[in-house]
Amino acid sequence: MHIAIAGNIGAGKTTLAAKLAQHFNWDVHLESVEDNPYLKDFYNDMPRWAFHLQVYFLNSRFNQTQQIQKRTRGVIQDRTIYEDAHIFAKNLRSSEMLSERDYENYFKLYESMITMVQPPDLLIYLKADLPKLISQIEKRNRDYESGIRLDYLKKLNEHYDEWIANYKHGKVITIDVNNLDFVARPEDLGKIINRINIELFGLF
Ligand SMILES: Nc1ncnc2c1ncn2[C@@H]1O[C@H](COP(=O)(O)OP(=O)(O)O)[C@@H](O)[C@H]1O
Ligand SMILES: Nc1ncnc2c1ncn2[C@H]1C[C@H](O)[C@@H](COP(=O)(O)O)O1
Numbered sequence: 001m002h003i004a005i006a007g008n009i010g011a012g013k014t015t016l017a018a019k020l021a022q023h024f025n026w027d028v029h030l031e032s033v034e035d036n037p038y039l040k041d042f043y044n045d046m047p048r049w050a051f052h053l054q055v056y057f058l059n060s061r062f063n064q065t066q067q068i069q070k071r072t073r074g075v076i077q078d079r080t081i082y083e084d085a086h087i088f089a090k091n092l093r094s095s096e097m098l099s100e101r102d103y104e105n106y107f108k109l110y111e112s113m114i115t116m117v118q119p120p121d122l123l124i125y126l127k128a129d130l131p132k133l134i135s136q137i138e139k140r141n142r143d144y145e146s147g148i149r150l151d152y153l154k155k156l157n158e159h160y161d162e163w164i165a166n167y168k169h170g171k172v173i174t175i176d177v178n179n180l181d182f183v184a185r186p187e188d189l190g191k192i193i194n195r196i197n198i199e200l201f202g203l204f
Contacts, residue, residue: 001024001026001074001075001121001122001200002068002071002074002075002077002118002120002121002122003020003026003074003075003076003077003120003121003122003123003124003196003200004076004077004079004080004120004122004123004124005017005020005076005077005078005079005123005124005126006079006080006082006083006123006124006125006126006160006164007079007125007126007127007128007160007177008126008128008133008153008156008157008160009133009137009145009148009153009156010128010132010133010134010136010137010140011126011127011128011132011133011136011177012126012128012136012177012182013078013079013126014030014078015182015183016124016126016182016192017030017076017077017078019182019189020076020192020193020196021076023189023193024074024076025074026073026074026075026076027071027073027074027075027076028075028076028077028078029064029067029068029075029076029077029078030078031057031060031061031064031078031079032056032057032060033142036053036056036057036060037056038052038053038056039053039144040144043144043145043147043148044144046092046097047096047097047098050092050097050098050102051098051102051106054084054088054089054092054098054106055106055109057084057088058081058084058085058106058109058110058113061079061080061081061084062081062113062116062117064077065077065081065117065118066116069118077120080120080123081110081113081114081117082163082167082169083160083163084110085106085107085110085114086159086163087156087159087160087163088156089103089106089107089110090159091152091155091156091159094155095155119169119170120169120170121170121171121200122170122171122172122173122196122199122200123167123169123170123171123172123173124172124173124175124192124196125160125164125172125173125174125175126175126177127160127164127174127175127176127177127178128176128177128178129157129178130150130153130154130157132177132178133153133157134150134153171199171200173195173196173199175192175195180192
């Protein structure tokens, strides 16, 4: 079984991934953040580093999906390769931070890779409004994320809404996390687990 968790920066993907992995006794596959060689530079100068960062994330996420496809146990994946291309790269292009030729070059590479990617059995989309995202990014307190602009998060949320409305790779659950606290309230985590059990195993 392969569950992937999608959502904007700070929505709670990593936190939920850890909780679900513990509950189901499955493995968790996180994204490359602390060891990412471009992320800090990207936040300092997005147009300069956009292409480098996107190629790095694309390759890293592709390798992760190849590992997931060889799995012998259930797995929870923190963010999908679809989001790199359809949310982040697309947003950088529409904001003119990625040139047309770099975007086309990137997207052709993505299209070649995606033919080898199996979608998750279930995608969980964590939907959060800006105040929730901002407060959770602040709570996490990564220095290089302190300058993330509201406008950047807002545009990413718009791309997420469009992408999720057109997602055709399989089952999806959208969870509005604005008023949920699956860290402090076990009953909130329980509600999410119930929805997964219904969707994946037909259990009530
Ligand atoms: N539902 C939640 N309730 C309370 N705190 C949360 C919740 N989700 C995430 N957090 C906190 O918000 C911060 C960002 O969460 P994180 O899981 O790293 O988000 P993401 O992986 O989506 O970027 C962390 O400090 C985390 O503990
Ligand atoms: N494809 C991406 N392009 C730009 N930035 C990205 C991409 N994937 C992840 N990121 C950034 C956003 C955050 O600063 C970190 C970690 O993501 P998070 O949503 O907090 O797990 O990487």
